Amino acid sequence: MSETSAVRLDGITKSFGSSVAVDDVTLDIRPGEFFAMLGPSGCGKTTSLRMIAGFADPDSGSVLLGGEDVTYLPPNKRNVNTVFQSYAVFEHLSVADNVAFGLKRRGVPRDERRERVGRMLDLVQLTGMANRRPRTLSGGQRQRVALARALVNRPKVLLLDEPLAALDLKLRRQMQVELKQIQREVGVTFVFVTHDQDEALTMSDRLAVMNGGRVAQVGTPEDVYERPADAFVAGFIGTSNVMTGTYADGRLTLPGGVSLPVPSRLGLAAGSRVGAAVRPEKIWLSDFEDGMVQIRGTLRETVYSGATTTYLVEIAPGVQLSVLEQNIDRSRREERWTGGEIIDLAWKPEHCLLLCETA
Amino acid sequence: MLTREPEVRQDRPTKRRRTRLWSALTLPGTVWMSVFFLSALLLTVALSFGTTDDLGNPHFGSTLANWAQLGEPAYAKVIFRSFVYAGLASVICLLIAYPVAYVIALHGGRYKHALIAAIVVPFFANYLVRMYGWSTVLADDGPVLRAARALGAPPSLTILNTGFGVVAGLVYGFVVFMILPLYAAMERMDVSLIEAGRDLYGGPLRTFLFVTVPSTRQGALAGLVLVFLPATGDFVSAQLLGGPNQIMIGNLIQQKFFDGQNWPLGCALTVLLMALLVVGLSGYLRRSRRDEQEAVR
Amino acid sequence: MRRAFSRRRKPWFAIAVTVAFFGMLYLPIVVVALFSLNSQKSLTVFKGFSLRWYRAFFADHDLIGSLGFSLRISAVAMIGSIVLGVALALGIVRSRGKLGSAAGLVLLIPLITPEIVTGVASAMLFKGVGLPLSSGTVMLAEVTFSISYVTVILRSRVAALNPEVEEAAMDLGCSRFQAVRLVTLPALLPAILASAILIFAMVFDDFVLAYFTTGVTPQPLPVRIYSAIRFGVQPTINAVGTLMLIGSIALIGLALLVPRLFGRRESLSQLL
Known part of the structure; x- marks a missing residue:
């Protein structure tokens, strides 16, 4: 490794009773990066995140912060801070005292x-609210x-931890932009947990897609969107048409013959379901252009x-593809198609991805 | 790749122990309650098998004489009377509390909280003073009987020193325990049910019986238990409003401790009271759990 | 929903019962208060206003001594039960161990036990260990009796607290104990104060437990009142009763007011 990871999870596993919440997860998060952890609820x-913060101990594996093993260090001994889903603002303290809480614990002098x-407070645009009580603040301000x-x-x-989940849509959009700006300004590594794929794609430099306690894929938003590693990622990020059939010699045979x-892949036995x-x-x-699959x-x-129109086209018995088109010249199609027509589709070969068939 | 040599592993803190703070916080209170409450109850049970010497000092023992004595008619009668009076008082409380809780919950409007406060506040007045005031009100020359005589009641009508007086005292003492759970139940009730009931059954009385009562049954049951428990053990009402011929189990216990100095017998009475209430209470808990399960289904 | 309902016919019968009920509830209290101002000794005929029974009360050193004693018992019971009860409420809710759930069950028993049983059992315990009944034994018994109330009231409060708030404090550099002290206790403060006041009022008014566990002298005020009304009527008791009534109402009002001072509304039923 050329540079030390800001956060390194090394094979961490955590179970609650008989259910495995996190299953042998290894991740490297680079310094200064905006990293998202994306997945459905219960994906770990x-x-x-709680194991990075120190609120939970892994059953096995280790957590490293800046190269230092902190696996079993309590939260107050780690140089990380958390923005909680519920914000967890201290109701009995003013806004300024809330913000000063951690500095006071660490004995930072009063003037500083x-x-x-x-x-x-200026940075988060709460100038002038220093003496307000939390209960007089709106959800966005509490955040x-x-x-x-x-x-x-x-x-x-x-x-x-899902910091935007409690906000309404408009405020959420605004905060997405603002969080990103703040991160760039302070240069701190952000690790951001969300179940919202739009949020993860828009905000993060890199993201990990998680499923069932495991990391399904790590990469830039473009990597994950354009080259999903498996059927789960393809389905969870954006919409994908997944066609299942039998593979042989660079061709996929769908039901009905x-x-x-499709892209050929070495080592894939003829007759595999993919x-x-x-x-x-x-x-x-x-x-259509030359070389396209038609x-x-x-x-x-x-x-x-x-802005768009979606067409559902059946290409084989029980196999429907949805096709999204920008409405640049809509009237033409409306005149032409009413439903039931036989039409031609095409895509560039590199846009069709062969997915490992997951059980 | 990161190397994971044994030396490195020894260096880092070992697996953090689960915090002991919560247990440490729980311990003192639990010890206190075990010493001053549970062991006291056990001691009472033990002493109910004890004896007294000629000087009236209690001694531990293993005799069943105290328990046998409770079967004698003089005691059995008082024990039976306690349960009858407490039961009557609970039912009367229920009959009073239903309309009161109904009016406050559904017609109280913005005065709801004020009205409930007006019921709770007198409850915090000293119990003895309240009972004493109640006995003045119900006395032969008190306002209630004077008004009744003015309306043509016979001059011989009297409340104090009768069984009715005792029950009236118990009702006055504990009715608030019936109103609060019933009120809470009516607050939770969906008013549109009553509207629907009006359409289905017509009259307000039938609606009340077929809609309001069933949907507030939990609150009523809780209220009955909350009134019955303290009423059975009460001895002030019987003393101030019932006189010597209407004594309850609480008065017997009091006599054994303060006048008769027969503690083992007093303990047997206390244990009997507790045991009978525990039986009743577990019946209630079973019942309400069944209701909950039905509600889930 | 409610709007449509109130347009319905009023339930006159139920309203009549309610009015009669309030009459019944307040009549005895009004009678006590009224006759405490009577210029004559009679408890049935009001002869004219006078403060002689209040003067008689304040001149009675015995009664004043009992009042002071009762205030001391209440203060001790309040402090003792709050300290133990707050710790218990936190421990029971947070520790998922067997100790916590066992403690939770044990604490419910005093609440459903008739007071006379608690009284007898406490007296037996003190006699059993050879502790003569005295001012100390009443205080011990009242603390025991109050712990359950404090714990039950505060338990639901602790359970309603957002656990992330405590985690946030630890995240910002607190140990677990510091988090409880700096964040959890301040969040519980209104409820703690309100239950402290309630316990004070309840213990001050308690008769049965005090009766079974007190020594001969000094006697708590309710025990004195009991002997007084048992052995002949004295109008002074009306004056004492009225003063206690005013005190109780003031305390209950205060208990309800405290949370509002902190900007939180609590309904009466949550406190009881």
Whole structure:
């Protein structure tokens, strides 16, 4: 490893009773990076975060912060801070005292404390609210208090547990942008847990997609979106058309005998059941180019949604592909297609991904 | 890759022990309650098998004489009377509390909380003073009987020193325990049920019987237990409003401790009271658990 | 929902019962208060206003001594039960061990035990270990009796606390104990104060347990009142009773007010 990871999870496993919450997870999070842990509820992302923060002990494996083993160190001895899902603002303290809490615990002198708190309140746009009581604040403002309270300690890593989940959609969008700006400004490593794939894709530099206590894929948003490692990632991030069939010699045979060229893969035995995925927006309906995979299907449904239209096309018995098209020249299609027509589809070969068939 | 040599592993803190703080916080109170409450109860049970010497000092023993004595008619009658009076008082409390809780919960509007406070506050007035005031009100020359005579009741009508007086005292003392759970149950009740009941059954009385009563049964049951438990053990009401011929089990216990100096017998009475109440209470708990399970289904 | 309902016919019968009930509830208290101001000794005929019974009370050194004793018992019971009860409530809710659940069950027993049983059992314990009944034994018994109340009231409060708040404190550098001291206790403070006041009022008014566990002198005020009304009527008792009533109402009002001072609303039923 060329540089020391800000956070390294080394084969951590954690069970609650008989259920395994985190199953042999290994992750490296780089310094200064905005890292998201994404997955459905119960995938182990929050438990992993809690083990980084020190609220849970792994059953096995180790947690390293900046190269130092902190696996069994209590939370107050780790240089990380957390923004909790419920914000966990101290109701009996003013906004300024909330933010100053950690500095006070560490014996930072009064003047420096006041100065740092003031600067932090400016950063999260709570200037002038220093003496307010938390119960007079809105949800968005409470979240800023939680953020300021954690960041003011200049942690090596800031952990955020679904910090935007409790906000309404508009505020959430606004905070997404703002969090990203703040992260760039302070340069602290952010580890961000979310179940919202949009949020993870928009905000993170890299992300880990988790499923069933394991890491399914780690990469940049583009990696994960364009080259999903398996059927779960392909389905969980964005929408994918996953076609399941039998593989042989670079071709996938779908039910009803329809056969498609797919990327060939070494070591895959002829006759294996595999899936192939194509994103709806990667499928063309006209103006095909040379080298594209072409296939014919029956138009089953047209769904108009303003900027785009989705077509559902059946290419083999029981196999429907959804095709997304920008409504640049909508009237033409409307005149042409009413449903039931036989139409041609095509995609570039590199946009069709062969997925390891998961059980 | 990171090397994981044995030396490195020895260096780092060993697996953190689960915090002992919570157990440490629980311990003192638990020890206190075990010493001053549980062991006291056990001692009482033990002494109910004891004897007294000629000076009236109690001694531990293994005799069943005290328990046998409770079967004698003089005692059995008082024990039986206690349960009858407490039972009557519970039922009367229920009959009073239903309309009161109903009116406050469903027609109290913004005065609801004030009205409930107006019921709870007198309950915090000293119990003895309240009972003493109640006995003045119900006395032969008190306002209630004077009003009754003015309305044509016979001059011989009297409340104090009768069984009715004792029950009236118990009702006055503990009715608040019935109103609070019933009120809470009615608060939780879905008012649209009553609306639906009006459509289905018509009259308000039938609606009350077929809709309100069944959906507040839990609260009523809790109220009955909360009134019955303290009422059975009460001795102030019988003393101030019932006189010497209406004594209850609490008065017997008091006599054995303060006048008669027969502690083992007093302990046997106490244990009997507790045992009978525990039987009743476990019946109630079984019942309410069954109700809950039905509600889940 | 409620709006549509109130347009319905009023349940006149139930309203009549409610009015009669309030009459019954307050009549004895009003009678006591009224006759405490009577200029004559009579408890049935009001002859004119006078404060002579209040003067008689304040001149009675015995009664004043009992009042002071009762206040001391209440203060000791309040402090003792709050210290033990707050610790218990925290421990029971947070520790998922057997000790916690066992303690939780044991604490419910005093609440359903008739007071006379608690009284007899406490007296037996003190006699059994050779502790003569005295001012100390009443205080021990009242602390025991109060612990259950404090714990039951505060348990639901502790359970309602957001566990992330304590974690946040630890995240910001507190040990677990510091987190409890700096964050959890302040969050519980309104409920602790309110239950402290309630316990004070309840212990001050308690008669049965005090009766069974007190020594001969000094006697707590309720025990004195009991002997007084048992052996002949004295109007002074009306004055004492009225003063105690005013005190209790003031305390209950205070208990309800405390949480509002902290900006939190609690309903009466949550406190009881």
